[in-house]
Amino acid sequence: MEMSVYNDIIDCIHAFNSRKCLPKLVETYPGIPVNTLGSILSQDYQKKMKKCHHQRYSTSSVEKYYQRYLQDVSAGKECVILSLADEIDLSPALTARIILEKHLSVTKHDGQSASRSQVTQMMRDTTLIEDPVLAAEVHYCVLDDDHYGPLVDCIKHSVGHEYEFKLKRKLDSLDLAYIGEEEMRARGYDKTPDIKMEVPIAVNGHVVNWIESKASFGDEHSHKGYEKDQFWSYWNRFGPGMVIYWFGYIKELDVNREKGIMLMDDFPANIVTMDPLQR
Known part of the structure; x- marks a missing residue:
């Protein structure tokens, strides 16, 4: 693939501005294999997340997201973290990890961060999360994320x-x-x-x-x-x-x-x- 074609695909991805734009890419570029388009989309999305996710990890942002999660769950809403991820334009798996880390620090570690390995293990096996609502929320995010998270790593x-x-x-x-x-x-x-x-x-x-x-x-x-x-x-x-x-x-x-x-x-x-x- 020539660089000009690649740059055109990247411009198209940015114009769609959606992590689920693969069907549109396939429609726009019928002569390019779906695996190629999917790989380009994932690579670009991952680069985007690396640039912006540290901003989402600021103390004020994490607290705001967690309070939003608690409020929406209390109101009986479902797929709360998934909706939040779309709203803040962050990977669902990364958003779920932020909420899970904050939840563990509040409920298990007296404000101290849980170990990275412990959080990773829970992301891989959500049955280890004691809170059933949070476990389901994290599970939804892992399944829905096409570009990040333990399911994508396995694939x-x-x-x-x-x-x-x-x-x-x-x-x-x-x-x-x-x-x-x-x-x-x-x-x-x-x-x-x-x-x-x-x-x-x-x-x-x-x-x-x-x-x-x-x-x-x-x-x-x-x-x-x-x-x-x-x-x-x-x-x-x-x-x-x-x-x-x-x-x-x-x-x-x-x-x-x-x-x-x-x-x-x-x-x-x-x-x-x-x-x-x-x-």
Whole structure:
């Protein structure tokens, strides 16, 4: 995908100004896969939340939200936190976490914040929340949030494994020798791409010693982070390699092929394998 198309999609997302605008995006861009549009939407929404959520965590804001929650629940209203999240333009899961943290500090910790791990555990399993109304409210938020929260984390983890399996199945079908992350860790490697080729392959004239599978769209923000934290580390240890962004990527980011990091949106159809018996 060219940068101009990506920027147009981002402008469209901002114009819709809704975390549930995916159907509108699909209608607006019929030629772009839904997984690609969904990944772009989620990435943009998460960046938006990172920029604004600290403002929502101010002491005055938290107190205001909690009092609003108590008042609406007392009035017999339902989906209170979900409605509040939409009103303040914050992720439902993040809003639920704010209310839950405040509730625990008031009822269990004498004004002191509950531990992060305790709150996270309750977000993952709302049956651990003693207040049944709050438990239901948090549960609604987790289920409704398409971009944040424990349910989304589980889905992303599952999809990531699905595409890693797809990659391995393709390598197996081609009878290519490789090892995965678990075996690499067992051998003592500290930096582990998803696949390390035991025998290198060549793609479009470029040698590939390792493959990283990303079940997401490669936008500039995420790609630069991956380059810094992962890709160049793999390059330093194993030489040139290939990154597959299964949901597409911005073409202008593919600038390091000659240096040894090649971007693809699928496993390449034409590869060259080395014949160890040939001289």
